[in-house]
Amino acid sequence: MALNALFSPETVAVIGASKSPEKIGHEVLANLGGFDGDVFPVNPNSDGELFGRPFHESVTDVPKQVDLALLCLPAPVTPDVMEDCGTAGVGAAVIYGGGFAEAGEEGESLQRAVTEIADERGISILGPNTSGFLVPRSGLYTHFVDGTDRVEHGNVAVVAQSGGVGTALAFQAVSEGRGLSAMVGLGNRANVGFNSVIEYFDADEETDAIVLHLEGTDDARGLLEVCEAADTPVAVYKVGQEDVNDFAASHTGALTGDHELYVGGFRQHGIATASSTTRLLDVGVTLAKAGPIDGPNVGVVTAQAGPGIIAADRLKAAGAELPSFDDATSESIDAILPGITFSGNPVDTGRPMPEFSDVVAHVASDDAIDVVLVYQVYEPAVGFHADALSSLPEETGTPVLFATNGPEDEIREDLSELESVGIPAFPSVERGADAAAAAIEYAARQRVVGEGNDR
């Protein structure tokens, strides 16, 4: 099912739009203030205007062809409204309400009824029981949580089984100054699930990595195959290492399944994995920004030794390697650095210094090195050498990752700038090291899958 009507509509109707600020139908309309298409509030019980837009009684009364309907309604009235949407030729609907398959037998039968109407009428349903989605590039913020409309455009697509986790990831992106090409909360997956959404964003030119929050799905094999077939890198945070099925079933109606089978499947199908929401977004940004990594060999350059030891420790524990530099590199570094520092790998410049980026350049140029991890505490008097670093990935062909600590509100802009030139940037050495290790692991899985396909 093509999802253009859902993610790239020209005309949107908010059904159940409301003048009461505490209602979802108010927040959803408010968040569409910057949408670059047409928006029509629909509510048979409201007169006049809201946010300068006149109300209509029914979606069938809207004077333009509606591509996407946002249903801010109680569950029981949903079937009738879906019939109206069918009559109006609506292509896609977001159903926010709960009380469907996650809520016992009655809810299940209601969801079946709604899905049948949608399937007959050719309507793609996001939800029910979702917080919505957002596509920042077109100002399409259909999420009902206030503040998620601050997510900026970027090249990572987030697809979350849980709307709440999608919201959490959206706020993470806002807090860390990272953009997203989209954030989608799937909810109960009536007829739009992981597979069609992954295929849509795989084909999207603005998306360079897709990250998934997964509780469980009936079609694990299908999901693995779609992820493997995607040209865009895919990373997954699979929840449910422990038995949390009672609670999970009451949530989006899905069991978490056999965790180990999933984890083995991700490895075999060349899919990256992460173990928390924070790491998931970090891995997504790394795969989207840094490009492919050729092998396990990391060159670590640090201006403070202690964090450098932490980086080396975590990288090795995760299976990465820190090879010796070749002689030319070591000689170049020795010529730059005073004798008291450590010019092995990690190389420690002792303190930030004007020549810091030259050291990074020599390491990035070393044939033994597949990826460089740079750590430097923020010192306003010295700065980050962002300009000097930014040309390195292109000049040397070696991906560079950057980690730092500093006052969040001062470093955020610098980190965003680095990411905009292809250098993933992290606010702690551990997050930088973990992202490098995950990207190396992903590259290794991809090589195995590639060799299998060549046979």
Place this chain on the structure above:
Amino acid sequence: MALNALFSPETVAVIGASKSPEKIGHEVLANLGGFDGDVFPVNPNSDGELFGRPFHESVTDVPKQVDLALLCLPAPVTPDVMEDCGTAGVGAAVIYGGGFAEAGEEGESLQRAVTEIADERGISILGPNTSGFLVPRSGLYTHFVDGTDRVEHGNVAVVAQSGGVGTALAFQAVSEGRGLSAMVGLGNRANVGFNSVIEYFDADEETDAIVLHLEGTDDARGLLEVCEAADTPVAVYKVGQEDVNDFAASHTGALTGDHELYVGGFRQHGIATASSTTRLLDVGVTLAKAGPIDGPNVGVVTAQAGPGIIAADRLKAAGAELPSFDDATSESIDAILPGITFSGNPVDTGRPMPEFSDVVAHVASDDAIDVVLVYQVYEPAVGFHADALSSLPEETGTPVLFATNGPEDEIREDLSELESVGIPAFPSVERGADAAAAAIEYAARQRVVGEGNDR
């Protein structure tokens, strides 16, 4: 060795104070602008004043008794200046410079010479090869990295083997709106090491938890015993799971030792552990704010199910338990919540609602529950119910932890407020769950140690 002269001086001399902004001797003097004692710049090559304070030629010329000397000097001149400090009756010195035990034989013999002078003259040395320390309550910011003077007063003391890691932890505290009672970067530990610093802050009334960054020490047994003997909870991040000795030795002159022996020792001696700088500070804040936890039983209350599943999954994986609520609690919750949500443990309110804090109160009052973890995505229209939550720990005797996601700059103040009333607060559900699990593990270790001591 008592460390009052180091951490609670009345008079400070900055030896090597400099008018050149790029010098450490400039930054150190600048960061002391708010110190509530006397500060004297010392430099035989400088005339006039700096930051309104007149230069003196030598520490022996300072017109008051100097408690603490901050040595912003190259390594080779340090012995002579230490002799001057002895003559002037200085009680403690911070030696920032590198080129000592971390830098080969020559440096080792220089460090020995300096330590001998210090020991003879009764001078406590922090360093050499450190970035300094800070005690916010008295405006004593002796750290040379600009911006670390923004750390506010709090009740967690950070003791880092590496000055760079101490700086990283200080910036973490700033970024997350958390205060510290102190941050100390030990460096080469000439005659002030972990043990005396831990004893000092154990006796400090403003310190309610001590967190350590540890690479390695020659006296592991002594360290374990000091930590066990402390009345204040101690948590450790031990680096060096992998072999990083080459690099570590070149850093602060210490090997990382046998990691497994350390980890076993921490468990046996009732010391909390953490696996990253972020987790270390999270555990420290939890131990300092939430107070003792009686057992492994967590009640999870969430306003968004997906993050609740993540919390349950991580807590169980870390050995915590999520017991059923007793009947009275379940009935009270059922009376508050509409039938569609899950009133087991975790309890999911579906969305934030005015009664959210009532649900938390019922769970906190349940005898089966030892600690409550609350998760709620930030919604400006709904708010955090911080006022209602804040009285719960005292009213119920049950520690409460709070986790959320939201735009960092908006939630930071709310999280700080919650922490100020004894509710540790975290900007992701994983960090909240990990902190709860670590505090539970710490409590279990403490009980075992207590039983051993009772025998």
